[in-house]
Amino acid sequence: MPDLRVSGIVEESIVDGPGLRYVIFTQGCTRACPGCHNPQTHPLDGGTVMDTESIFRQFRENPLLAGMTFSGGEPFLQAKPLCALAEAVHGVGKNVMAYTGFTFEELLDKAQSEPDVARLLELVDTLVDGPYIEALRDLELKFRGSSNQRLLDREQRALLAARHAAAAPSA
Numbered sequence: 019m020p021d022l023r024v025s026g027i028v029e030e031s032i033v034d035g036p037g038l039r040y041v042i043f044t045q046g047c048t049r050a051c052p053g054c055h056n057p058q059t060h061p062l063d064g065g066t067v068m069d070t071e072s073i074f075r076q077f078r079e080n081p082l083l084a085g086m087t088f089s090g091g092e093p094f095l096q097a098k099p100l101c102a103l104a105e106a107v108h109g110v111g112k113n114v115m116a117y118t119g120f121t122f123e124e125l126l127d128k129a130q131s132e133p134d135v136a137r138l139l140e141l142v143d144t145l146v147d148g149p150y151i152e153a154l155r156d157l158e159l160k161f162r163g164s165s166n167q168r169l170l171d172r173e174q175r176a177l178l179a180a181r182h183a184a185a186a187p188s189a
């Protein structure tokens with residue numbers, strides 16, 4: 019399995035998605051949102067390079083986990099190793115959640131030229147999209163920091179993707 023540049027790992031979390039979760043904070047983000055809670059995750063060459071196989075082995079050791087969450091940093095900058103992890107997680111019947119600073123529609127556009135991004139979008143069960151915006155901070159929101167962020171399941175993403183495709187200028 020491919021390597022992943024990681025800022026940190028929380029082996030058990032109840033705030034980053036449904037149920038008990040194994041959370042990977044990927045290293046590297048280029049968005050520089052004001053008020054970002056994780057500025058140490060921004061340098062693309064920071065963090066630690068880890069082998070995804072050993073990450074998955076550690077995940078498997080805890081039978082209480084409901085799934086794995088990819089947070090950041092920006093997970094979609096490292097779509098390839100995260101696809102490998104997401105496939106392995108699904109393979110043992112657990113679910114995958116991902117946070118991204120991109121909007122879902124921005125990721126759809128990115129997916130046109132980056133097959134790993136397209137594949138990761140297919141593999142993620144629940145996506146929280148959009149950058150954290152300090153002015154829209156809302157502590158009441160489930161699994162999100164600001165009210166612009168959306169909690170999108172597969173069905174909602176299919177609807178948004180159809181709308182995005184219909185709005186795209188025809189070639």
Ligand code: SF4
Pocket residue numbers: 047048049050051054055056057059090091092118119120149150
């Ligand atoms: S996308 Fe996320 S990690 Fe990146 S700067 Fe914005 S809030 Fe921080």
